[in-house]
Amino acid sequence: MSITSRLAQLCCRISYEDIPAPVKHQAERCLLDCLGVAIAGKDHQATTIVRQYVERMQGAKQAAIIGCDSLAPAEQAAMVNGTMAHVHDFDDTHLPTVIHPSCTVVPAALAVGQWKMVSGKQLLEAIVTGMESALRIGLAVFPEHYDRGWHITGTVGVFGAAVAAGKLLGLDATRLTAALGTAATQSSGLRELFGTMGNPYLAGHAAANGVRAACLAEAGFTSSPRPLQAPRGWAQVVSCRSELDRVIDGWGKRFEMLDVGVKPYPSGVVTHPAIDAVYRLRQEHGLSAQDVESATLTANPLVAELTGKENPSTGLEAKFSVYHCVAAAFLFDNLAVDEFTDRVAGDPRVAALRDKVVVVTDTRWQPDQARLEVVSTDGGSYSTVVEHAVGSPGNPMTDAQLQDKFIMLTEPVLGGDGSRKLIELCWGLSAADPAELLAATVPC
Amino acid sequence: MSITSRLAQLCCRISYEDIPAPVKHQAERCLLDCLGVAIAGKDHQATTIVRQYVERMQGAKQAAIIGCDSLAPAEQAAMVNGTMAHVHDFDDTHLPTVIHPSCTVVPAALAVGQWKMVSGKQLLEAIVTGMESALRIGLAVFPEHYDRGWHITGTVGVFGAAVAAGKLLGLDATRLTAALGTAATQSSGLRELFGTMGNPYLAGHAAANGVRAACLAEAGFTSSPRPLQAPRGWAQVVSCRSELDRVIDGWGKRFEMLDVGVKPYPSGVVTHPAIDAVYRLRQEHGLSAQDVESATLTANPLVAELTGKENPSTGLEAKFSVYHCVAAAFLFDNLAVDEFTDRVAGDPRVAALRDKVVVVTDTRWQPDQARLEVVSTDGGSYSTVVEHAVGSPGNPMTDAQLQDKFIMLTEPVLGGDGSRKLIELCWGLSAADPAELLAATVPC
Numbered sequence: 001m002s003i004t005s006r007l008a009q010l011c012c013r014i015s016y017e018d019i020p021a022p023v024k025h026q027a028e029r030c031l032l033d034c035l036g037v038a039i040a041g042k043d044h045q046a047t048t049i050v051r052q053y054v055e056r057m058q059g060a061k062q063a064a065i066i067g068c069d070s071l072a073p074a075e076q077a078a079m080v081n082g083t084m085a086h087v088h089d090f091d092d093t094h095l096p097t098v099i100h101p102s103c104t105v106v107p108a109a110l111a112v113g114q115w116k117m118v119s120g121k122q123l124l125e126a127i128v129t130g131m132e133s134a135l136r137i138g139l140a141v142f143p144e145h146y147d148r149g150w151h152i153t154g155t156v157g158v159f160g161a162a163v164a165a166g167k168l169l170g171l172d173a174t175r176l177t178a179a180l181g182t183a184a185t186q187s188s189g190l191r192e193l194f195g196t197m198g199n200p201y202l203a204g205h206a207a208a209n210g211v212r213a214a215c216l217a218e219a220g221f222t223s224s225p226r227p228l229q230a231p232r233g234w235a236q237v238v239s240c241r242s243e244l245d246r247v248i249d250g251w252g253k254r255f256e257m258l259d260v261g262v263k264p265y266p267s268g269v270v271t272h273p274a275i276d277a278v279y280r281l282r283q284e285h286g287l288s289a290q291d292v293e294s295a296t297l298t299a300n301p302l303v304a305e306l307t308g309k310e311n312p313s314t315g316l317e318a319k320f321s322v323y324h325c326v327a328a329a330f331l332f333d334n335l336a337v338d339e340f341t342d343r344v345a346g347d348p349r350v351a352a353l354r355d356k357v358v359v360v361t362d363t364r365w366q367p368d369q370a371r372l373e374v375v376s377t378d379g380g381s382y383s384t385v386v387e388h389a390v391g392s393p394g395n396p397m398t399d400a401q402l403q404d405k406f407i408m409l410t411e412p413v414l415g416g417d418g419s420r421k422l423i424e425l426c427w428g429l430s431a432a433d434p435a436e437l438l439a440a441t442v443p444c
Numbered sequence: 445m446s447i448t449s450r451l452a453q454l455c456c457r458i459s460y461e462d463i464p465a466p467v468k469h470q471a472e473r474c475l476l477d478c479l480g481v482a483i484a485g486k487d488h489q490a491t492t493i494v495r496q497y498v499e500r501m502q503g504a505k506q507a508a509i510i511g512c513d514s515l516a517p518a519e520q521a522a523m524v525n526g527t528m529a530h531v532h533d534f535d536d537t538h539l540p541t542v543i544h545p546s547c548t549v550v551p552a553a554l555a556v557g558q559w560k561m562v563s564g565k566q567l568l569e570a571i572v573t574g575m576e577s578a579l580r581i582g583l584a585v586f587p588e589h590y591d592r593g594w595h596i597t598g599t600v601g602v603f604g605a606a607v608a609a610g611k612l613l614g615l616d617a618t619r620l621t622a623a624l625g626t627a628a629t630q631s632s633g634l635r636e637l638f639g640t641m642g643n644p645y646l647a648g649h650a651a652a653n654g655v656r657a658a659c660l661a662e663a664g665f666t667s668s669p670r671p672l673q674a675p676r677g678w679a680q681v682v683s684c685r686s687e688l689d690r691v692i693d694g695w696g697k698r699f700e701m702l703d704v705g706v707k708p709y710p711s712g713v714v715t716h717p718a719i720d721a722v723y724r725l726r727q728e729h730g731l732s733a734q735d736v737e738s739a740t741l742t743a744n745p746l747v748a749e750l751t752g753k754e755n756p757s758t759g760l761e762a763k764f765s766v767y768h769c770v771a772a773a774f775l776f777d778n779l780a781v782d783e784f785t786d787r788v789a790g791d792p793r794v795a796a797l798r799d800k801v802v803v804v805t806d807t808r809w810q811p812d813q814a815r816l817e818v819v820s821t822d823g824g825s826y827s828t829v830v831e832h833a834v835g836s837p838g839n840p841m842t843d844a845q846l847q848d849k850f851i852m853l854t855e856p857v858l859g860g861d862g863s864r865k866l867i868e869l870c871w872g873l874s875a876a877d878p879a880e881l882l883a884a885t886v887p888c
Contacts, residue, residue: 049663053656057517059503073501149676151629185595185642186649188632190668192676198629198667201660205630212497216645219493222760223642224634232593232636316666 002226003244007136008176010251011129011163016121016430019128023255024430027127029402031437032426033092033262034085034102035066036406039413039441040337041087042067046197050083050204063111064438067413074111075211078161081107082204086153088337089199089319090266090409094259095368095392097138097152098269098306101260103203104157105130108210109164113434118168120432126164128257130210133247134160135256137228140246145239146191154189154202155238161210169218181223182213184234195309195317262397264390264405265335267318268307271325272389273370274299278329280384281374289330289349291376294356297326299370301361310354315341326372327353336408368392414443446670447688451580452620454695455573455607460565460874463572467699468874471571473843475881476850476870477536477706478529478546479510483885484781484853485531486511490641494527494648507555508882511857518555519655522605525551526648530597532781533643533763534710534853538703539812539836541582541596542713542750545704547647548601549574552654553608557878562612564876570608572701574654577691578604579700581672584690589683590635598633598646599682605654613662625667626657628678639753639761706841708834708849709779711762712751715769716833717814718743722773724828725818733774733793735820738800741770743814745805754798759785770816771797780852812836858887 001009019027041047051065054076061071066081085091085103092102109126112118118126138145138156146152162183166176186209189202217223228234228244235242265275274297281287297303299322309321318324318340327350328339344350365371373383388394390401397405403423410419422440425432463471485491495509498520505515510525529535529547536546553570556562562570582589582600590596606627610620630653633646661667672678672688679686709719718741725731741747743766753765762768762784771794772783788794809815817827832838834845841849847867854863866884869876 046665049660049665052663053659057501057503057506057519059501059517062501073503075501149681154629181637181640182642182645185598185634185637185646186632188630190629190671190676190678190681192668192671192674192678192681193625193629196625196666196668197660198626198665201626201665202629215497216493216641219496221490221493221642221645222640224636224640227634227636230636232634234634234636237593237634237636 002229003247004180004226004228005173005177006248007133008173008180010248011133011167011176012173014125014129016125018252019125023128023257024124026257026260027124028426028429029262030092030102030131030260031106031127031429032406032423033402034106035422035426035441036409037088037090038066038081038085040090040409041084044084044087046087046200047080047084049197050201051080054080062115064114066438066441069442074115075208078107078111078211079204079208081110082207083200086203087200088266089268090263090337092260092262093269094135094256095261095269096259097135097142098146099135099138099156100153100203101131101134101160104153104206104210105134105160105164107207108161109168110434110438112165112168112211114438116168118434120429122168123434124429126167129167130160130164131257132255133163136247139256140244141235141239141242144241148239149191150238151189151191151193151202154206155187157203157206158183158187158209161207162213165211165214166217169214171214171217175217177225178221178223179213179217181227182216182221183210184227186213187234187238195320199316259393261391261393262402262405264397266337266340267325268320270300270303270367271307271322272391273368273386274322274372275325275329275335276386276389277370277372277384278326280386281372281382284384285382287374287376287382289353292330292353292356293375293377294358295326296358296360296373297322297370298360298362298365300365300367301363302367304359304361311351312345315345318345322359323354323357324350326357368394418444446673447691448624448670448672449617449621450692451577452617452624454692455577455611455620456617458569458573460569462696463569467572467701468568470701470704471568472870472873473706473846474536474546474575474704475550475571475873476867477846478550479866479870479885480850480853481532481534482510482525482529483857484534485528488528488531490531490644491524491528493641494645495524498524506559508558510882510885513886518559519652522551522555522655523648523652525554526651527644530647531644532710533712534707534781536704536706537713538579538700539705539713540703541579541586542590543579543582543600544597544647545575545578545604548597548650548654549578549604549608551651552605553612554878554882556609556612556655558882560612562878564873566612567878568873570611573611574604574608575701576699577607580691583700584688585679585683585686588685592683593635594682595633595635595637595646598650599631601647601650602627602631602653605651606657609655609658610661613658615658615661619661621669622665622667623657623661625671626660626665627654628671630657631678631682639764643760703837705835705837706846706849708841710781710784711769712764714744714747714811715751715766716835717812717830718766718816719769719773719779720830720833721814721816721828722770724830725816725826726774728828729826731818731820731826733797736774736797736800737819737821738802739770740802740804740817741766741814742804742806742809744809744811745807746811748803748805755795756789759789762789766803767798767801768794770801812838862888
């Protein structure tokens with residue numbers, strides 16, 4: 001039996017009762033965070049373009065677009081919602097693979113869930129099964145696949161979305177295998193588009209393709225029985241190395257979801273230790289922007305590779321600039337959505353400070369670690385080491401911090417009561433349902 | 445300026461008047477052939493599943509589904525039409541890259557063309573521009589990209605579809621560059637799915653994604669300015685070697701479309717010299733199926749690599765079995781759609797004859813060449829060499845042969861008058877329009 005078929009069987013067998021309590025809670029956290037960042041991204045220009053494209057198609061009213069009083073076919077709702085969930089680059093991250101898992105799996109699960117009127121328990125089952133599938137397929141090809149230039153959030157997200165959607169459609173293992181095959185042939189996405197609208201779009205694209213793969217399989221669409229590990233299967237084609245046993249080893253015992261971290265800042269996750277370091281120096285030594293003569297960051301090479309844009313000109317590019325992140329953290333008391341706009345990217349104060357940032361990379365530093373040394377204009381020298389950035393598995397955001405983030409993102413849209421209502425629905429997911437959740441994302 | 449931007453500029457500049465007459469005629473041939481194979485594939489199970497999925501979405505009535513009295517959003521019409529155009533593996537082939545170019549470009553052009561009510565001349569412009577773009581991008585990465593396991597028809601088809609759609613939407617070079625970027629991040633498809641419904645679907649998927657990429661770009665969606673040749677751009681990610689100058693070198697002087705051949709048989713193009721050889725031996729020596737003791741085929745290694753299935757169990761698999769093709773050519777006087785069904789694949793007479801076929805590969809033989817040696821049950825030995833298979837650039841199907849193929853495929857659906865009317869519309873494309881063409885694909 002192929003790895004794909006075994007994965008499909010394992011996915012079919014997962015039921016709400018078997019999922020350990022911490023994993024259930026993590027699913028609720030991921031859902032809450034995903035809805036929060038999506039609501040904050042619902043009116044971004046990238047989201048608006050995709051939503052208007054979908055609205056112009058005037059399709060069947062199967063599933064809700066987050067934050068809007070409108071419905072679309074499940075596939076298309078997943079496309080819009082996936083785009084808005086990733087548009088601020090503020091959504092959760094599986095640090096071992098840098099996959100953003102919720103932005104593909106949650107939109108697919110919500111869309112099919114509402115369409116098929118499933119329960120909150122079924123929704124949670126689908127989210128866990130989809131996320132585990134995506135993360136494990138990602139682990140099987142990371143880092144070579146990512147290093148090659150693939151946008152892993154999308155390339156493996158389509159598998160997670162297909163599994164989540166397939167689970168909610170009640171596919172048996174044979175049909176779920178076929179859905180994974182269709183997902184494999186749709187798997188795509190280039191890191192080259194980071195910093196453009198193509199980046200968040202890819203999450204929506206993967207979510208939508210996953211829904212479609214599951215729907216086609218439900219209707220009897222055929223595919224390769226071993227799309228992942230055949231000699232010309234997905235893993236071989238998209239990566240120079242793969243370890244496909246990781247897709248199924250320890251399934252049901254070890255949950256990769258538990259290594260998913262919630263982001264405190266809406267920029268590439270590898271910039272976070274640097275930002276934490278700035279805030280710590282500011283707090284400990286009262287340093288401010290005008291005190292900085294130079295700021296030298298020592299960090300893992302991924303920091304330069306992923307976020308090495310020295311002079312970002314747009315908000316989307318600024319998310320991929322550790323220079324911008326360090327400079328902005330000196331200038332602003334909190335780094336949230338507003339600090340990654342085109343306006344702030346072009347602010348001369350930010351640009352001047354960016355020029356003072358030096359990045360030194362060193363493989364001995366883990367991606368969630370950094371050292372920052374600031375030389376001040378009066379000749380003083382200050383340094384700090386961040387061992388685990390806030391939001392990383394070694395220093396996770398608490399539920400209270402997650403709620404604060406959610407409220408910061410959603411209160412301006414939903415008001416305080418609306419924001420708190422959605423928090424309660426997510427923490428009590430097993431008693432809620434997808435339609436109820438989605439309705440609560442719409443401003444009164 | 446990037447290769448992608450230069451390509452976009454060249455695409456924007458092409459106008460009907462500049463296209464040489466033989467290229468215009470070739471576009472008409474490709475359109476005619478594409479419509480013929482699509483009409484013959486409109487009720488295939490793979491098509492039906494995709495069409496029913498689209499119909500369930502009940503979207504805006506922008507463009508026609510070929511052979512049906514129904515309309516769908518342009519993107520979705522392109523998806524259904526692309527699937528049916530490739531479902532019999534009977535559509536045209538660019539032999540230097542084994543790309544099937546029409547099944548992605550023509551559906552995208554027809555869908556956007558009808559939606560935007562363009563003229564026949566604009567449709568022809570879009571088909572030529574889209575096909576040239578796809579074929580040249582394919583040439584830049586062939587054969588390494590294909591050898592790795594990529595379904596090149598889909599991976600480059602999405603670029604061709606985006607260009608054709610973008611041309612009809614009137615995109616300027618900046619927006620067309622953005623459309624190519626969105627196409628690049630959507631580019632996908634695995635050869636592993638050959639012989640399953642996932643194979644024709646990929647053509648529909650690429651056609652639809654191309655339409656979407658162009659529509660998003662029209663609305664201002666941003667992307668990388670150099671998606672093809674950046675250090676982590678498409679070419680680098682999907683191929684271990686690329687020669688991107690081929691995308692633009694000689695543009696407007698050399699037309700790759702002229703190397704596109706129409707298929708006489710609905711099986712992998714590399715099986716065609718073998719089939720020609722069987723018919724020649726039957727004609728020259730009166731050999732029949734029961735005379736065959738053994739049949740030894742000597743041909744290019746691609747024959748074994750692409751069509752090496754010794755015991756196909758379905759019609760879709762039989763298209764990728766040179767064993768089936770040789771056996772069926774001995775048993776049937778013509779190899780068309782009916783000779784590649786599940787029933788014929790399972791026919792014991794065919795299976796017995798398949799077991800007598802031996803394939804020897806030799807790199808000295810070109811993909812359009814083959815030698816067949818038959819030892820008969822009475823001890824006789826007969827052999828023939830095919831220098832250029834029918835339908836290859838060295839031995840193209842004549843217009844009359846193409847019409848015969850079209851009539852064979854469409855007369856059972858449209859009747860003789862309907863079939864001939866559509867032929868006339870294609871030969872007079874510059875005076876027709878997309879809506880008229882699509883309406884003529886519907887049985888009275």
